[in-house]
Amino acid sequence: MKNNQNKSVTNTSPNEFILGVTTFFPLIFAVAPIGLLFGALAAQKGLSPLEVLLMGSLVFAGGSQFVALDLWSTPVLWFTIAFSTFLVNLRHVLMSASLAPKLGHWTPLQKYIGFFILADEVWALSERRAMKQRTSFSFYMGVGATLYITWQIATFTGSLVGAVMGDPSQYGLDFAFTALFICLVMNFWQGRKTGVILAASGLAAVLTNKFVPGAWYIIAGAIAGVVAASIQHEEKPKSLSKFEGAQQL
């Protein structure tokens, strides 16, 4: 531990920032198409390019932005959308709790500014970095800034193009949400227990959606999944590395 701290002192050079940028670089090719898709679908829902840019830069959480878009209607159900966003992003609590003790010498200001852009990919790459040495602010910002800029350019461009694309269902793009989320769900797959959690949430969501109007099916499904996880839990030694599976978007 002491050794790690000593290392991190030499860690705040511009090279750390460049290293962060180059570490993220290959992921640009995965993130940009998803951003374009988000922008295009947002345009179909009637969001202006500036509104897309505002959402991307202020919220900056891809998964929850797609959920918000799925719930988007006229008039906008602001509370349902904001609450669903909050629920989808609850995982960040675990991510920041896991990463916080592994940071190098960050000032409190750096922590509270830096964690504004704690997206899944930023978290995952920072955790990976922390396996070797404490994550420096420069490295973190190199990763984070690259993702941030990529996401804004891609979603903004998508929203400009999407307005002239026409009905998304003719290209099967209304299914793109579902396909994306199924992929994300599979990232969380850790065996049979995950299967039980998913079955519980899926069933609860379908039934609630059938009988209760509005977006309550998402909350019902979330609660069912959490209860299933809680019931299945067996006491064993504590380890935060379990959350390594929570990557992508």
Next chain:
Amino acid sequence: MISEIFSVDPLVLFTIVAMALGTYLTRIAGLILTKFVVFSDRTEAALQAVPPAILMSVVAPMAFATGVAETTATAATALAALKLPMLAAMAIGIVCVVVLRTAFLAI
């Protein structure tokens, strides 16, 4: 055209700000929580289930209660996601749904 690009509806802006505040709260919560509390194992396991449970809930009506084309495409996407990169798996799901919907129309 320019004014359309830069138009911002007040309710949309309000919604975005509400989304942003909630999201920021979840991101800094760990910084604050780790100072004061240690998660119990069970709480941790329950919280860990939140993201997949929510993602599943969001897609479940579309995936399982819309039609045979959607349910089949969901299964295809899930299987593809085990082996292929995300974008490839998504593409398979989308192509699958388009082909099956067209096929059902033809019948």
